[in-house]
Amino acid sequence: MTALLSARGLKLAFGGVKAADGIDLDVGAGEFLAIIGPNGAGKTTFINMTTGYLRPQAGAILYDGRPILGLAPRRLVTLGIGRSFQLPQLFGEHSVAENLALAIAAREGFWSPFRPLMRPVWRDEADEVLARFGILDLSETRADALNEGARKLVDIAVAVALRPRLILMDEPTSGVAGADKMAIVETLVRVLRDAGVTAVFVEHDMEVVGRFADRVAVWAQGRIAALGPPDEVLADPAVRRDVIGIDPGEDVHAAA
Amino acid sequence: MSRRAELVLALLGAAAVVLLSWAVPWLRFVLTIALAKGVAVLGILLLLRAGQVSFGHALYLALAAYMAAFGASRIPDTLLLLPLAGIVAAAAGLAIGLFVSRYRGIFFGMLNLALSMVFYSLLEKFYAVTRGADGLRVPATTFGGAALSAEGQSWAMLCVALIAAFGSGAFVKVYLASPLGSALSAVKTRETRLEFMGVPARLVLLAAYVLSAFLAGIGGVIVALSTRHVTPALAYWTTSGELVFIAVLGGAGGVLGPFLGAAAYELTRVYAAALVAEAWQMALGAVLLLVILFAPGGLWGMGQALAARRRPA
Ligand SMILES: Nc1ncnc2c1ncn2[C@@H]1O[C@H](COP(=O)(O)OP(=O)(O)O)[C@@H](O)[C@H]1O
Ligand SMILES: [Mg+2]
Numbered sequence: 001m002t003a004l005l006s007a008r009g010l011k012l013a014f015g016g017v018k019a020a021d022g023i024d025l026d027v028g029a030g031e032f033l034a035i036i037g038p039n040g041a042g043k044t045t046f047i048n049m050t051t052g053y054l055r056p057q058a059g060a061i062l063y064d065g066r067p068i069l070g071l072a073p074r075r076l077v078t079l080g081i082g083r084s085f086q087l088p089q090l091f092g093e094h095s096v097a098e099n100l101a102l103a104i105a106a107r108e109g110f111w112s113p114f115r116p117l118m119r120p121v122w123r124d125e126a127d128e129v130l131a132r133f134g135i136l137d138l139s140e141t142r143a144d145a146l147n148e149g150a151r152k153l154v155d156i157a158v159a160v161a162l163r164p165r166l167i168l169m170d171e172p173t174s175g176v177a178g179a180d181k182m183a184i185v186e187t188l189v190r191v192l193r194d195a196g197v198t199a200v201f202v203e204h205d206m207e208v209v210g211r212f213a214d215r216v217a218v219w220a221q222g223r224i225a226a227l228g229p230p231d232e233v234l235a236d237p238a239v240r241r242d243v244i245g246i247d248p249g250e251d252v253h254a255a256a
Numbered sequence: 257m258s259r260r261a262e263l264v265l266a267l268l269g270a271a272a273v274v275l276l277s278w279a280v281p282w283l284r285f286v287l288t289i290a291l292a293k294g295v296a297v298l299g300i301l302l303l304l305r306a307g308q309v310s311f312g313h314a315l316y317l318a319l320a321a322y323m324a325a326f327g328a329s330r331i332p333d334t335l336l337l338l339p340l341a342g343i344v345a346a347a348a349g350l351a352i353g354l355f356v357s358r359y360r361g362i363f364f365g366m367l368n369l370a371l372s373m374v375f376y377s378l379l380e381k382f383y384a385v386t387r388g389a390d391g392l393r394v395p396a397t398t399f400g401g402a403a404l405s406a407e408g409q410s411w412a413m414l415c416v417a418l419i420a421a422f423g424s425g426a427f428v429k430v431y432l433a434s435p436l437g438s439a440l441s442a443v444k445t446r447e448t449r450l451e452f453m454g455v456p457a458r459l460v461l462l463a464a465y466v467l468s469a470f471l472a473g474i475g476g477v478i479v480a481l482s483t484r485h486v487t488p489a490l491a492y493w494t495t496s497g498e499l500v501f502i503a504v505l506g507g508a509g510g511v512l513g514p515f516l517g518a519a520a521y522e523l524t525r526v527y528a529a530a531l532v533a534e535a536w537q538m539a540l541g542a543v544l545l546l547v548i549l550f551a552p553g554g555l556w557g558m559g560q561a562l563a564a565r566r567r568p569a
Binding site: 051072073074077078082083085089090091092093094098101102103105106107110111112113114115116117118158162 | 427430431433434435436437438439441442445446448449451452453454455456463
């Protein structure tokens with residue numbers, strides 16, 4: 001498996017807090033990598049460094065073999081790196097379809113004042129993306145009227161509409177109501193796999209991790225404490241005690 | 257409101273303007289000025305969509321007005337002067353916009369204010385060129401080569417103002433429906449996401465800023481050629497404040513708002529000034545307060561709400 005994303009020795013401290021303390025990680029093309037770990041471990045920081053929001057004090061990040069540190073988010077998008085946010089970032093005054101159309105326009109030509117945002121081709125593509133996510137019925141809803149779960153999905157749909165090769169998702173399922181969660185994750189994973197997108201996602205639900213991740217990276221105090229297939233990593237007694245917070249021996253799925 | 261309903265309303269408004277100008281001749285000038293300010297306020301509306309308030313757009317209005325005053329002797333035709341001075345204002349908007357589009361909120365507002373006050377004092381100080389506070393007389397201009405009587409000239413300026421209002425209103429409407437215009441509200445709330453779509457938020461604001469400078473310039477030329485006299489007061493901060501006042505009064509929800517606001521403002525001003533002399537600013541202040549407190553959508557928003565109530569869905 002060739003690495004699409006490689007991090008080497010990333011370090012970043014905020015005052016005394018080491019949010020990244022020597023991160024080495026390779027993510028293969030087509031892989032689904034889950035990041036787990038307690039709050040404050042530096043998971044969001046890793047995503048922010050990879051997407052150009054934060055600049056590490058040391059280390060390197062290679063995407064598709066080329067160094068990308070120092071490139072603005074705007075440039076990284078054009079290289080095919082997409083992200084969704086821990087707090088979804090939608091344009092509240094616009095409808096869901098318009099939010100997607102803005103992403104499509106950003107890809108296809110944003111600058112002509114004579115092309116309407118809701119021109120048929122963009123509209124249709126927006127609807128097509130929403131249909132893939134199974135949320136076509138939300139098309140006309142104003143983004144600030146969505147519930148938390150829908151907001152997360154639309155946020156990811158916007159990222160997907162930009163046609164990324166790599167997507168980084170910060171807690172895509174937090175805030176999604178319990179009963180719908182698995183169905184939503186299944187849809188999400190299907191859409192991303194169908195599109196051949198490589199995914200890195202921060203996740204707290206071990207059942208989701210166990211079912212959908214190819215590998216799991218365990219973050220602890222700015223370092224990767226464990227890395228491997230979910231069944232191995234989630235069975236590791238130290239991980240179970242420190243990260244999942246259950247006694248070794250208990251069934252993994254019982255925690256969810 | 258559908259596009260057609262808006263067009264019908266605009267045409268009705270235009271008819272009312274022409275009718276009033278014919279019935280009450282001295283209103284012709286007042287309404288021409290109102291339309292000119294409406295055009296300038298369209299630009300303020302664009303910036304408001306992005307959550308930015310400029311307290312300095314009188315700079316572009318005055319710049320274009322002085323360009324018209326200087327240019328009229330060499331390029332004596334209105335139909336040439338108008339776009340030329342507009343383009344000069346847009347070019348100044350680009351130069352200044354490259355700088356101010358880095359800033360948001362109070363900084364954006366105050367930087368615009370500061371620059372316009374610098375321009376104001378230049379107009380006052382360089383007496384040899386600008387005749388200082390006395391200002392400059394603007395020579396009479398032709399219309400497509402035709403020299404007109406004073407009466408004809410005032411009708412022609414009204415027509416020019418109406419055409420400019422329709423043209424700029426239609427363009428701003430199209431602009432707001434484009435990705436570039438839609439993204440203005442994203443500048444207000446979600447610059448991060450915009451950047452992460454690959455769109456530089458700064459350029460979205462800059463484009464709107466240049467357009468707003470152009471519109472202020474068009475308004476300024478019409479003011480100059482109608483009043484036939486330009487003074488530094490055109491660049492004073494109260495002129496900028498007036499534009500923002502009209503924008504809030506008219507409402508930022510649609511392109512008719514600025515014209516509704518400008519007409520209400522100018523008419524109140526002339527009638528209230530005649531009735532209560534010194535107290536008209538107080539009347540306007542009270543109206544603005546009421547609008548902000550009870551009708552944040554402005555006159556346009558109020559009209560829409562009334563129409564919606566009468567025609568239950
Ligand atoms: N921009 C920032 N400024 C200061 N401290 C920060 C910043 N971003 C993150 N941190 C700190 O870095 C640590 C890791 O944060 P974060 O990456 O958000 O953790 P996680 O996403 O794993 O919960 C925390 O202690 C947090 O307070
Ligand atoms: Mg986090």
